Amino acid sequence: MRTMLRRALPRVLGALIAAGPLGATEVAVDCGGYSGPIALVERAATGERGREWRFPRCEAALPLTPEPGEGALLHLDAAGRWAEPIASSEARSGGSRLVVRPAVEVRGKARFARRIPLPAEAFLRIRDAAETAEWKGWRVPCPVEPETVSCSVPQGRWDLALRLPGHVTRFYFGVEAVPGKAVDLGRVEFTPGATLVGRVVVEGRTEGGRPAVTLAPLSPLEGGRVALGTVSTTAGEKGDFHFDGLRPGEYRVTAQLGALLSSRPAVVVPEGMEVTMKEAVVLSRPVGLRVNLSPPRDPSGKPWTVVLIAHRNDREIEDMVEGAADLSGVWLREGLRSGVSYRLQVRTAEGARWWSEEEPWVLGPEGGLRNVEPGFEEVRGRVVLGKTPLAAKLVFGGEFKSVSVPLRSGEHGTFEGVLPRLGKWTVAVDSAHPTVKRKLDVDVARDGERGWVEIRLTNRNLQGRVVDEDGRLVPRALVTLQAKNSLDRNSRWIDGGAFEWEGLEPGRYLVTAATAGRQGGPVEAEAGEGAVPVDIVLRRERTLKGRVVTGQGVGVVGALVRRLASADFPREGLYVKARTDEEGRFQLPLRPGAVDACLAVFPPGMGA
Incomplete structure (x- = not known):
């Protein structure tokens, strides 16, 4: 046995030495002829600086002990050198390597519209000036001093996007970065505000020129004001556009170029943040649609009404148009956007929704024909x-x-x-x-x-009264009945304080009541023969006020806040909700007697 251990031990030790230190990640590096000192810096996706590993010289494999955190990016720190950051998971799996290249300094004269704590850190995003691809997902840190901002980029021709958190993004297109010659950005104004970044795609381009892009505010936010009036800009050569200095709010984005039709995406812009639109604004040639209806008229002998619903995705409706078919059962519509998902609905002349498509379909570049047979x-x-x-x-x-x-x-x-x-x-x-x-x-x-x-x-009934805290009948109140373990709710206004529901299924129900500024319930009641009437006592409604902020303390506009279900009313969280105003503030009603509340927050473009 001892002989076997003596023989195995050298092999085990050799394997451990070859594998490197326990808990280490070995990063593959292409030094590109550079042999000087090098450091790797861990940064979270949000840009916060983490651990640092320093080495006396650049080598093809660098062990990192302890291992970098999951989801982090590894940045190069070496004098006069630059490398595209790589994800720690890719470094750990050996699927990527750092490629060291000559660095070029980018600098500018920093000017501030308001006083901020200095030094600070801005971030730079890079894109090849010859490509139409989106901006890189990682960010290069750029120290900001009282009078300067500087960072490094690799040799090449680049589009640059420089952003100081809470301030408008500054864009620089077609910047030439040549080794040995610093890039001077000139005066860099850091102005507080939000930025919206997007792209226009022209399908089957036949029109010349650059698209005009319009940003229009939608309805005011809850508790807020309309963000600003309609503003316009012109897209760049690659279709890029950006709007700067925006107030928080919800906006509609459209583009215009000749006779082409534009998609109309909506976007929420939080306070002081940069928002990049996930979907491009699409310009396409207008096409037509013909719908043939058989039979050609509705049950009363009148023309059918056809409703065409445009979908942004499987659930969200973007637009809706309707009109009457002719007496022969033909409905024509011109000026539609191709490439959009549509769904048809057929109604009678009196408005009954008679027939509907369950799944949307995409209108092709040559238009479309649909044959519909509503039954009788x-x-x-x-x-x-x-x-x-x-x-x-x-x-x-x-x-x-x-x-x-x-x-x-x-x-x-x-x-x-x-x-x-x-x-x-x-x-x-x-x-x-x-x-x-x-x-x-x-x-x-x-x-x-x-x-x-x-x-x-079945004829089961449920009776009760709505009273105030002194036991007096409330003259008028909204009473809501909900079967336990069901989403269906029935509500009715009752006068005189007494109510009776008939035609119920046997079982237990949750009963609530409300009037101006007061709520009562839920009270659990039995529907059936000999059921005891219930009293719903209205008490003064309380309000929970709060504010949703980013990690930097900036209010998040347009966040959805839900009050989650309580043990005594398990479905309530589906209905009690609010959206934050332009300062990130919200308020929700609390049930009388509640001592705590559990909230779920869904900020636009951020993790819940």
Whole structure:
């Protein structure tokens, strides 16, 4: 055994020595003929400086002990030399190496619109002036002294973007960096404010010239003011554009070039930050769309209404146009943007949403043709509450769905009309007297030449009162009923303080009430025979005020703040929300008696 250990030990030690120090990352380096001292500096993605490793000379492999942190970037620090930063994960896997190149100093005379603590650190982003690619994701640190700002770039011809946090970005295009000759940026004005950076793409360019880009404010932020009036600029040779000195707010960006049509992306600009648009502003040749409808008219004999919905993505609607088809069932629309995702919806002349496409489709560069066949099925039926006929409004498909067809039952509970199809439907039933508001699934079956359905509602009720803290009935309040473990909520204004809900499914419900400045509940109640009436006590509403800021203490505009669900009302967090104003401030209602609140914050363009 000892003999075996003596023989194995040299091999084990040799393997450990070859592998380097325990917990070390070995970085591959192309020194490019440089043999002087070198240092590697760890920086977070946000630019904060971390650990530093120094070596007496540049070598093909440099061990870093301890290992750099996950997600960090490794920057070169060597006199007169420059290297593109590499990610620590790439260095650890051997998938990338530092390529050392001659460095050229970039410097300017710093001027400040307001006093800031100095020295400070600005950051420089680089892009090859001959390319149309986006800016590099990493940033070169640039020390800022009372009168100077300086940093290094590699030899070449570059586009530069210089930014001091909280200040407007300064752009320099086509900068020639020649070894032995410093690049003079001249006077560099650091002005407080935000910058928006974007790009225009012209599809199938036939128009000459550069696109004009317009930035227009949307509606004011909650608690804030409109950011500024509409401003314009001209895109550069590569389609780049930027707007500087913006106040926080939400903006719409469009471009114009000849007869081309522009996409219309919206963007939120937080206070004092640089925002780079993820999607380009696209200019394309206008095209047309023809929709053929069969049958050519709706159930009343009137022309169909066609709605064309433009989608920015699978969920977000960017634009919507509508118009009536002609009597032959043809709907024509010119001046549409190709390359955009659209979805069609067909409505009756009275506004019933009769037919809808579930998935969007992309309009091609030659325009499009869609053939639509809305169905017709005559139906009849009846509605009963327990054993009693019920007069009610019936919405097949649901009130807010893409297909939504209203019918109405009379005092004998019977109804008849036309639906797009037979089969399974979700039906919303709404009756004022008695108070019934329900959704249930039904099956409309064929009965001869028509469809037939009987809608039977269980007749369970729930009663209660809305009172103030002294036990007096509240004259008018909004009462909301929500089944436990359900997202569906029913709300009604009640007068006189007493309420009764009928036509409920058996089970337990959460009841809340509210009036101006006061809230009550949730109170858990049972719907069913012999159920005990509940009292909802209204108490003065409290408000939680707060502010969302960046790591530098700058207010974040347009952040979504949600108050998460509580144990006694697990679905509430879906509804209680607010957006921050131009200073990053928000306020949310707190339930009476609440001693704490859990918030989720979703700032635009940043991690939650």
